[in-house]
Amino acid sequence: MTTSIDPALVARLSGEFTSVAGDFTTLGGRLNSLGRDLEALHRQMRGAAPGTAGTSAPAAPGAVAPKTAEPAAPPIAAPTTEPAAAQIPSPATTPDAAGTPGARGGDPAGIPAGGPAPAGHAPWGVPAAAAGQQHWPVPPPPPHSRYAGAYPIYRDRPPTPPPVPPGRGPAGPAAPRIPWWQREGVISRLLAVAGVAVTLIGVVMLLVLAAQAGIFGPVPRVVAGAAFSAALVGAGVRVYRRTGGRVGGVALAATGFAGAYLDVVATTTIYDWLHPVPGFAVALGVAAAGVGLAMQWRSQTLAVLVVAGAAVLAPFVSTELSVLAFLIVLQLAxxxxxxxxxxxxxxxxxxxxxxxxxxxxxxxxxxxxxxxxxxxxxxxxxxxxxxxxxxxxxxxxxxxxxxxxxxxxxxxxxxxxxxxxxxxxxxxxxxxxxxxxxxxxxxxxxxxxxxxxxxxxxxxxxxxxxxxxxxxxxxxxxxxxTTEATLSLGLFLVAACYLGIAGRTRNRVAVAAGAGYAALGGLALLAVAGPDTLSTAGIAVDELSAGTAASAIAGLGVIAVALWGCGRFTAPRPPGGSTDSRATLVWVGGSVAALYLVTATTVSLGVTSGIADGFVVGHSIATIVWMAGALAALLYGLRRLSGGTATAAKVALGSGLSVTAAALAKLFLFDLATLDGLVRVTAFLVVGVLLLIAGTRYARAFAESGARRTDSGSSAGPH
Missing domain, CATH: 1.10.357 (Tetracycline Repressor; domain 2)
Known part of the structure; x- marks a missing residue:
């Protein structure tokens, strides 16, 4: 089977395509001409802007001059002269910032584009000067609009003033404040609270004062109180459901529940009609019903009035210890x-x-x-x-x-x-x-x-x-x-535990607790081993004991833990940086406390040892230990100084020199007058040897430091 194609149909289709192509070519030429005309119109509009009226930009070469046309809108009511179409851009052909025709738009007042303007108003998009001085405010374009920078009316427009706050005029003063007693709901709430208080006081009078005066019997009083409370709760629920009845409903319900609670308290404590355990259960049920209704109404006021009314007035119903249980029931409910x-x-x-x-x-x-x-x-x-x-x-x-x-x-x-x-x-x-x-x-x-x-x-x-x-x-x-002698020991042990936890976890609460316990331990130790006790042999023999020595040793442990924890709390500083004030304070305070604790330890041990001159021996050992500690601090600081850790070196050297001065002062001011014989000689010899070691090591460290600086300077010089 073969298919034949009609040559006439092919020829006709070819002719139609050729005609369409010609139409597109003609349309392209017209669009090109329209673009040139719009460009010339844009230049003329810029020349007609305020401040440049009467001037116009020269037309571009080859541009076609626009023809004069009739105005797009009929004359307005005021006698004005309408500009020609060549001076007023049509909304349909207004170019945007890129020079292309824009979209057709309408006036904000509902006037269609190109339609007639209302009396006294200029056409949409026309400056007031071009519309017979009719000052029609030009609305600003949206911030994202592509026309925002294309027209002089937008480019020259002053900035939009900020919005006026609510309650103020354009330039008027602030609105007058409403007095508190005229605000909505204030007086009604005050009256409601006052009504709750007065009514509950009346319930208390019914339950207590009437009983004291012999008015009515116990049964009428209790039944009247219960019935009155139930009626108030029912009225509160009914009022709450009405329009504007929230305040009144809450007040009535709160009064009813609080009155019922007080009635249960009186039944249990005054009349002994209920055993305390069932009475507490009934009271819990009443309180739970009150706060349950408050949760249903989502009213904190109702719950507060119920609890406050019952809690404040319950002690006036009864002063027995069972009232404590009724208050705890309110807390639990x-x-x-x-x-x-x-x-x-x-x-x-x-x-x-x-x-x-x-x-x-x-x-x-x-x-x-x-x-x-x-x-x-x-x-x-x-x-x-x-x-x-x-x-x-x-x-x-x-x-x-x-x-x-x-x-x-x-x-x-x-x-x-x-x-x-x-x-x-x-x-x-x-x-x-x-x-x-x-x-x-x-x-x-x-x-x-x-x-x-x-x-x-x-x-x-x-x-x-x-x-x-x-x-x-x-x-x-x-x-x-603990006893008076061992109280400081317990306090120091607890302080060491707190400070250890603080150093391990960096917890500031533990730091505060440890510092507090350490301070209390120090005060307890001073009460037993004060300066007078340590400096007088007779008092020391009577007051000091092995417990005092143990407490002083525990205090030294607290200082060690505090110094360790201080290193973890102190932020690391670069070599040569300034010393942390907290670290310096801890080291200085720790050094002073350690001197006293060492003295208390050695003197207590000397007194309790049973030797003849235990007090004197203890003081001599304390002086030697002071100087040994100072030497250790100096050696540590010199090692840190040679290693480049300036912060630790300064703190250690300062502490070591301070302790050295304190040891020398004790040696000449106290030991020289108190010690005698071989003990005094031993103290002076040992302290002197330690001073010689410290001075020698100090001089060698600084000599080595100077030699290193000289070597580094010579190596940095020219070869």
């Missing part, structure tokens, strides 16, 4: 609220009343008669406050790490149990404080161990509070297990 919502005022209101009440009970029990049963109840209340406060904080901060108020409530709740051991004798108080210190310091230690920290997830502020409270509890434990 709000823990779920603290976990769900960050309501800081509620957390403070639920914690402060319980803490203050327990602290007052501790003070009252301490200054009152010794009642073991009452003391045990107060201790139980302190333990309960600490458990609810610390445990609730741990639960909350694991869920919301940035809750600082939760940590503050933990700090407040931890204080009653720190004061409660004062109610018991020494063994029991030591057991209470040691157990409390173990719990708190264990919580604080979770922040130091990486793996445990990931599991515990306690933030730093909570760990800091636990560490501080645990340190106080540990101090109480040391006070209970």
């Amino acid at each position: 709000c823990v779920p609220v603290q976990y769900a919502y960050d309501w800081p005022y509620l957390h403070l209101v639920r914690t402060v009343p319980a803490v203050l009440a327990v602290q007052i009970a501790v003070v009252a029990a301490a200054i009152g008669t010794d009642d073991p049963g009452r003391n045990l109840l107060v201790l139980t209340a302190a333990v309960a406050v600490a458990v609810v406060g610390v445990g609730g904080t741990v639960v909350v901060v694991r869920h919301r790490a940035g809750d600082i108020v939760a940590t503050l409530t933990c700090a407040l709740a931890a204080t009653p149990l720190l004061a409660a051991p004062a109610l018991f004798d020494r063994p029991a108080a030591t057991a209470i404080s040691s157990g409390y210190a173990l719990v708190l310091l264990s919580l604080a230690a979770t922040a130091l161990l990486p793996k445990v920290r990931e599991i515990a997830r306690l933030p730093g502020h909570t760990a800091t509070v636990a560490a501080v409270a645990g340190s106080f509890a540990l101090l109480e434990t040391l006070w209970g297990v």
